[in-house]
Amino acid sequence: MYRYDQYDQAIVDARVDEFRDQVERRLSGQLSEDQFKPLRLMNGLYLQLHAYMLRVAIPYGTLDSRQMRMLAGIARDYDRGYGHFTTRQNLQFNWIKLADTPDILARLATVQMHAIQTSGNCIRNISADQYAGAAADEVADPRPWAELIRQWSTFHPEFSYLPRKFKFAVIAAEEDRAAMRLHDIGIRLVTRDGELGASIYVGGGMGRTPMISHLVRDFVGSDDLMSYLEACLRVYNRYGRRDNIYKARIKILLHEIGADEYRRQVEEEFLLVKQLGIDPPRAELERITAMFAPPAFDPAAPDAVDRSDPDFAVWLDQNVAAHKQPGYAIVNVSLKPIGGIPGDADADQIALLADLGAAYSFDELRVTHAQNIVLPHVAKRDLYAVWRRLTKAGLAEPNLDLITDIIACPGLDYCSLANARSIPLAQKIATRFADRQRELGELKLKISGCINACGHHHAGHIGILGVDKKGTENYQLSLGGSGAQDVSLAKITGPGFSEDGVVDAIERVTDRYLATREPGERFLDTYRRVGFEPFKDAIYG
Amino acid sequence: MVDAPLRFRDDEPHDEPAVTLDAFLGQSNATAVRLEAGEDARALLPQIGQIALVEVSFPSFRDGRGYSAARVLREAGYTGELRAAGDVLVDQLPLMRRCGFDSFAPEAPIDPEALQRSLDRYDYRYQPAADGIVPVWKLRHG
Ligand code: HEM
Ligand code: SF4
Numbered sequence: 230m231y232r233y234d235q236y237d238q239a240i241v242d243a244r245v246d247e248f249r250d251q252v253e254r255r256l257s258g259q260l261s262e263d264q265f266k267p268l269r270l271m272n273g274l275y276l277q278l279h280a281y282m283l284r285v286a287i288p289y290g291t292l293d294s295r296q297m298r299m300l301a302g303i304a305r306d307y308d309r310g311y312g313h314f315t316t317r318q319n320l321q322f323n324w325i326k327l328a329d330t331p332d333i334l335a336r337l338a339t340v341q342m343h344a345i346q347t348s349g350n351c352i353r354n355i356s357a358d359q360y361a362g363a364a365a366d367e368v369a370d371p372r373p374w375a376e377l378i379r380q381w382s383t384f385h386p387e388f389s390y391l392p393r394k395f396k397f398a399v400i401a402a403e404e405d406r407a408a409m410r411l412h413d414i415g416i417r418l419v420t421r422d423g424e425l426g427a428s429i430y431v432g433g434g435m436g437r438t439p440m441i442s443h444l445v446r447d448f449v450g451s452d453d454l455m456s457y458l459e460a461c462l463r464v465y466n467r468y469g470r471r472d473n474i475y476k477a478r479i480k481i482l483l484h485e486i487g488a489d490e491y492r493r494q495v496e497e498e499f500l501l502v503k504q505l506g507i508d509p510p511r512a513e514l515e516r517i518t519a520m521f522a523p524p525a526f527d528p529a530a531p532d533a534v535d536r537s538d539p540d541f542a543v544w545l546d547q548n549v550a551a552h553k554q555p556g557y558a559i560v561n562v563s564l565k566p567i568g569g570i571p572g573d574a575d576a577d578q579i580a581l582l583a584d585l586g587a588a589y590s591f592d593e594l595r596v597t598h599a600q601n602i603v604l605p606h607v608a609k610r611d612l613y614a615v616w617r618r619l620t621k622a623g624l625a626e627p628n629l630d631l632i633t634d635i636i637a638c639p640g641l642d643y644c645s646l647a648n649a650r651s652i653p654l655a656q657k658i659a660t661r662f663a664d665r666q667r668e669l670g671e672l673k674l675k676i677s678g679c680i681n682a683c684g685h686h687h688a689g690h691i692g693i694l695g696v697d698k699k700g701t702e703n704y705q706l707s708l709g710g711s712g713a714q715d716v717s718l719a720k721i722t723g724p725g726f727s728e729d730g731v732v733d734a735i736e737r738v739t740d741r742y743l744a745t746r747e748p749g750e751r752f753l754d755t756y757r758r759v760g761f762e763p764f765k766d767a768i769y770g
Numbered sequence: 771m772v773d774a775p776l777r778f779r780d781d782e783p784h785d786e787p788a789v790t791l792d793a794f795l796g797q798s799n800a801t802a803v804r805l806e807a808g809e810d811a812r813a814l815l816p817q818i819g820q821i822a823l824v825e826v827s828f829p830s831f832r833d834g835r836g837y838s839a840a841r842v843l844r845e846a847g848y849t850g851e852l853r854a855a856g857d858v859l860v861d862q863l864p865l866m867r868r869c870g871f872d873s874f875a876p877e878a879p880i881d882p883e884a885l886q887r888s889l890d891r892y893d894y895r896y897q898p899a900a901d902g903i904v905p906v907w908k909l910r911h912g
Binding site: 236243259386 | 807810831833859861868893898
């Protein structure tokens with residue numbers, strides 16, 4: 230894992246001091262709320278319906294036990310005992326007092342954490358594949374590259390007031406576990422002639438105008454990465470639209486001028502920027518990479534797992550993934566208990582996860598964009614013990630990627646922009662389908678409480694969007710999206726439904742799927758084979 | 771803007787009034803130019819040698835195009851006064867300094883103490899920019 234040196238620590242400490250100063254100026258009335266807003270937003274502090282929300286950065290979704298334990302402590306001391314893991318691998322505290330935030334940040338800084346650029350129109354926390362360093366299908370660990378980008382983008386003097394927020398995701402495998410193609414810039418590490426480099430995809434995003442990114446450059450070597458990204462961002466900062474915030478994301482710029490013209494401008498800018506000497510030497514990437522060296526795996530760790538406990542076997546088949554190291558496995562901890570709040574964990578659960586990370590996963594944990602937790606390096610001989618402890622804490626729901634593993638935004642329970650509630654709907658759907666979920670197989674269901682699409686509904690095999698229909702909450706259903714390597718955008722089925730109505734409509738969709746599927750087909754495969762119409766007929770019939 | 775601009779330069783303030791980009795490109799013996807947020811700083815480059823003052827407008831603190839304009843000018847070797855004018859706030863000044871601005875004409879007064887704290891706060895920076903600060907990676911690797 231990355232460890233701060235004196236420079237990283239000094240920068241984060243200075244940020245705490247700066248934010249303390251800004252909060253004091255706000256509390257004393259020197260700053261108006263209007264002036265304070267962009268400052269607090271740049272540090273992850275939102276004003277929600279009932280209280281402030283603080284979003285803590287978890288760079289590329291990786292954290293250690295000490296950091297996880299700190300999050301549990303903050304949940305206990307400053308929140309109502311909960312934390313909420315988000316689709317961008319961060320953690321949000323929903324019940325924060327403004328006056329407490331400097332102290333919270335100071336405590337986070339003691340474990341090398343911060344809330345820098347977790348909101349605002351700047352380069353946000355960099356997300357990455359949650360199986361990084363553990364997956365057999367990666368060409369390299371993507372996190373050293375993500376860390377390079379984190380440092381380059383932190384307080385970037387030119388790119389802190391972009392037209393709109395800017396999100397990066399970095400992966401290094403064929404399988405896309407990070408919705409890379411739906412980010413403003415998505416990077417896939419590839420090798421060419423034995424050298425590692427980045428394929429750069431630009432212009433993806435969700436929100437009200439979802440778009441899939443374009444491949445803008447198929448290979449950028451590590452020596453040119455910062456210059457190339459600087460050029461990408463400069464073209465956007467100069468020419469991205471400022472007249473309308475709904476058209477300000479980079480996806481709209483690419484849409485308006487075309488990917489070819491954008492590429493041409495970036496290449497032209499790159500030639501100029503490359504002269505400036507802004508690329509760190511290779512030794513810097515090597516320094517960072519060394520910190521992500523594989524842990525000291527036991528080469529003699531046995532591969533066999535005793536499956537005699539049937540409940541354990543179900544969990545094993547659903548939530549545990551293959552590891553590149555023989556004798557080890559990747560454990561997915563579901564934060565989607567049936568009837569619970571997707572992505573929420575209480576302080577005791579967070580502390581337990583910290584303990585498990587320390588005892589069984591070489592002190593490492595990951596947050597996934599599907600709002601679950603990963604223990605990336607668990608010896609197979611420990612799986613049963615881990616499962617027993619997760620079960621006791623209500624964290625062993627065997628539902629990874631099933632219909633009850635729902636991504637949901639906070640919706641009208643917290644968010645001031647919401648049209649409809651997301652959480653109660655997620656709870657209803659999970660309850661309705663709990664006993665059928667295994668029969669339905671992989672089915673990614675995602676809910677957003679409004680058009681901003683924080684809940685990734687465009688990328689759901691089944692997506693649900695809350696809309697406001699003459700003052701009542703109404704839900705639009707869409708089908709066929711995917712945020713994975715087979716990326717696609719979901720298509721709206723037709724008129725919306727009430728809360729109960731949408732659950733019934735989903736049932737008609739899944740019934741049609743069960744009646745139509747061929748052996749081995751996931752819902753998405755069947756949908757792609759037979760098309761939209763049969764499902765539409767089933768819904769509106 | 772009655773107050774004198776806040777300057778981080780030793781030379782005498784330039785007192786010729788700034789002309790618009792169009793006027794500058796059209797006439798041109800002017801030595802001071804004002805760039806609006808959406809205007810292309812590169813248009814000045816052919817005549818950059820004759821310019822002593824470029825004023826870049828910030829119609830709203832949210833509009834960050836001026837940061838790129840400043841860097842484009844400094845990267846092209848411009849050494850004259852570079853002034854940020856308009857909705858310029860104390861918390862933005864350090865970033866603007868990094869991009870090469872060395873003169874400020876903020877619409878609302880800036881508290882000098884808050885400004886000093888803000889300029890002194892960060893000892894280290896991750897990126898090289900127009901201010902010549904040695905980036906952290908260079909401190910690490912020499
Ligand atoms: C106070 C609560 C929140 C507010 C006000 C908020 C606001 C927004 C807005 C306005 C957008 C649309 C941006 C655009 O289209 O340009 C957006 C997008 C998004 N938000 Fe949130 N959000 C909130 C909470 C969350 C949470 C809790 C998550 C994660 C669970 C989240 C994840 C996302 C994601 C993934 C997107 C889509 C990014 C894209 O368009 O590419 N947000 N949010
Ligand atoms: S999708 Fe809408 S309702 Fe949900 S969190 Fe985002 S802004 Fe709020």
